[in-house]
Amino acid sequence: MAKAGNISRVLIVGGTGHMGRRLVWASLTLGHPTYVLFREENVNDIEKVEMLLDFKKAGAHLLPASFHDPQTLLQAVKEVDVVISAVAGNHLRDGILEQLKLIEVIKEAGHIKRFIPSEFGMDPDRMADALPPGNQLFKDKSKVRRAIEEAGIPYTYVSGNCYAGYFLGGLGQIGPGLIPPPHHITLFGDGKIKAVWNDEMDIATYVLKAVDDPRTLNKAIFVRPPANILSQKEVVQIWEKLIGHELHKSHISAEDWLKTMEGKPVGFQIAISHNIHLFYEGCLANFELSDEEEASKLYPDVKYTTVEEYLKRYV
Template sequence: MVTVVGKKPKILIIGGTGRFGRHVVDASIRANHATFVFTMPPVTDDTEKKKILESFTCLESKSSLYGSLHDYEMLLEAVKKVDVIISTLGSDPVQLELQTIILKAIMEAGNVKRFIPSEFGMDSKCVNPVEPAKTMFMMKAQIRQMIRNYNIPHTFICNNFFQNFFIPRLGQAEISPPIYDTVGIIGDGDVQVTYVNDRDVATYVIKTVDDPRTLNKILYITPRENFYSLNQLVALREKKTGKAMEKKYVTNEELLAKISCSPSPLNFQLSIAYSAYINGVQPNLNMSPSSAVEATELYPEVDYISVEEFMNSLL
């Protein structure tokens, strides 16, 4: 068993004030877990972070544990308070590397029953990426292997694309929504990927924390209803608005050139788009149930947001 029967595990979320992390905090609180957020205290002019922390406080279910991952003793003290650690750190190399410090604290504390690292997105083992995303996927794979080598109880979670970023842009990382008349379609536009809402990914994350069926496995979040190609996304939008869009197909060479001359983080976002929409991503759902499980099969009670529903909310 992962936790004492009848007792919900205490959860520490690292990166809980980030774009995705705040959804995980909310899902943990909604599921009635004792929820802790390990974060740097907000500076005087950081009004957004203050508002996020205040919104957590209003729910009267969490405590902020102020500290830095660079202060190992503070991190170790926080780790010792909980049963489950969830990392929602960003995907840049600096933040991914910080997870090695978390692993060290978990090993020393000896009380953590499950670690969920900052995987999410596409499975590093099922994608053929280009730089700079290639370095990110290599680092995620290295962290994954370290966790296994150290025998740290874990769940790796992969959901392909987040609806909230890519659908409003119709796959165009360089465009700020809303989009009206024209759209750039990467490749031939026929490669399908899964789009899962940020809120739903967070819900599934919290579902796993005391579920023995997901312990030491990969959880794929791949609702079949949410498999869409770019051509299908554009067609859906045209159907909803009743207006045809002018389409420009972006070749492999054009996108690679754009990646090479774009600043960070746009070059990273474009390389993610290239990796999926041109090279394709195929989650290995034929893996043995001892290695991988699928979220919508395990948790049919979750009323996830479909691509069409999310598209409706944008119009």
């Protein structure tokens, strides 16, 4: 494929989603010729149309295509060197099925030098023993990985860990809201289990730094910057320092936390089961990484956002 110098042409699928839009801006910021898949079925969604027009104004190329028409996907893939998927996963598994279709198209095209599937959270291959119903999401994402490998498509897998927008906003809690509570916080267990909290824009930047890096080819990398490996209790202490007073604290055991699943929608049950692994078992920080696996070590030029810097926006 034709390239601008040594910088790959990048196609982002799912570019109007929560992570997708950040991947688009990161790609543009880092100077990649950036292409965004424009789903023809979204022409009546004004928010998505306006976002796409903002991308276009900033220099992105919009490529109309539909997952219902593989030939339109193939034409879009033929325009680029690298494909990044940010399609949303959900309990209906639509996102997983779309990624499997995308893999078929990339294999048919035969020239893509890197595919980054839609993950960006916990490493699915480390979550084989995850609790239901959240375990199905990890099984599906691992299925996508195996399909990529079996197709012989060059890849990079990126684990971004806890999205700050969803996790830091509630100081680790789910349900009460996406801004820090002013008076009361519920700690998972003793609140001392380490997690990893990352600004989504930082995750996107590391993804785009990796696309042309031979060190990340056919490997998994983890966004685990040292300053952001913190327990829920440490995050709460940072917030208390910023607001100048302590929060009233209560604690919930793993057993009682699991009981809160009863009667909840499936999406909420998935979040509850994930939190067991995050905040009671420490699945994000309980294993060692080499410098070639950790994004902030691979790319020390990226100034990542610390937890304290992120929380200042709420003060």
